Amino acid sequence: MRAQAMTMSLTEDQRDCYQEITNVAMGQAADRLARLLDVYVILPIPKVNMISASELHMALADTATSDNVSAVCQGFIGSGIAGEALLVFNDASFSDLAQIMNYKGPLDQHGELELLMDVSSVLIGACIHGIGDQIEVSFNQGHPVVLGQHCQVDDLVKSGNHQWSQTLAIEIHYEIENLNISCDLLLLFTEDSVAKINQQVDYLLD
């Protein structure tokens, strides 16, 4: 089983299809965010890759443009497909975020947590929902967990001791026009989910 999982890879068609599905889903998510915040959200092309446990740290390090970040993660599961969504915010984003979210309280660690939770609820929920809609899976979302505030990217996910060797990673970088706000959404699917999603994706490709 393990050897089979190790060789798991994506065909070009599958990768394109994942990218397309994500495009639609993150478009929906951005639309909800835009409606919630009344701003224009800039969307890039999502990156789709099979990555190993060690590469996850590199992928996370790539997302961080500043030293300190805050992050929330949330598990999702449905029809044999399981994974986690990770939302990583640059700490520099919070003051602008507070402004557009109309947050009046003091912007201390607690205030930032409120913003982090509010934005992640909307973004993660919409994205997972959007993907689920297209592959016809209704995902169940676990409760969000704060991975860390004002910490180094390296400390977000403890290295080693992972129960998995490979994961399907979809990386989406969100930016908001004219504001110093940027965040990264990582959708990570477990290796045994990949075969199941591929099935669904192949079905869509046909």
Place this chain on the structure above:
Amino acid sequence: MTKPGVEFAELHWLMDVLQSIDVGLVILDRDYKIQLWNGFMENHSGLPPDQVHDKSLFESFGDIPETWFRQKAEPVFELKTRTFTIWEQRPYLFKFKNSRPITGRSSTMYQNSSLIPLESVNGDVNHICLIIYDVTDIAVNQGDLISANGHLAYLSQTDSLTELFNRGFWEQEFQREHKRCSRTSTPCSLVMFDIDHFKNVNDTYGHQAGDEVIRTLASIVRQTARETDICGRYGGEEFTILLVDTDAEAATIFTERLRKKVAALVINIDDKEIKFTISSGIAEYSSNFIKHTQWIEAADKALYHAKGNGRNKTTVYQSK
């Protein structure tokens, strides 16, 4: 013919489950009026469903800040998305007692909550469901973990006799400051000092007295140093203080003040009066100190010079 009966039975079971599940379920309409209140909510709040039904959530439960809660709930109505709150944001929404009132270590129940949209037949969201989870054990354990880690960190960084930083941790901090100095132009001075003829103290008055001398000296260091200064016990009777934002001149004033305080001190142990002095070496950071060890060597050289100069002295390192 039997089918409606079966469906009714199933509905009955479902209602039973909703009523007895160990999770709080509240359904709210668009005006935040309570439409469903399950057994968990009834039992923990002491309010039966008929007392809260059709009452505003905010009027019935003043603990829930209206603006805050609306900010979480409006996206559920408007965007049909789920939202979540965690106990780190607010320990609880409803002020319930701990479900283990005897052995539990928190008086109130910590709560996570989910808000989910309930779509009507035409696809509109006119109602939302608020789900309350009891996470008291998780929250209490997390608090324990943080305080245990804090205590462990303190133990691993602290010298038990003096309660100053131990050598390992001090060096780690010193290396970081050395790196910082090489990037910035603010001055920073390192002071190394030790007790003159400490062996005599030990030999004459015993090791207990020696320990007391070291402890007393450390407490004077703590009183004299600023909060930002990094003080450590470097060896047996040898101490280090890193004075941030301080040039050699200001460091000399600081060190002289410390030296005079110590020289004027009399420690009484077993009716014996012990007096002692210290010698210090100061080295201000210079870009010549490429490695942090070179900086320590410089301060050590100055200290050696102070010793050779008759002790109870302060010497500033001069690069040639």
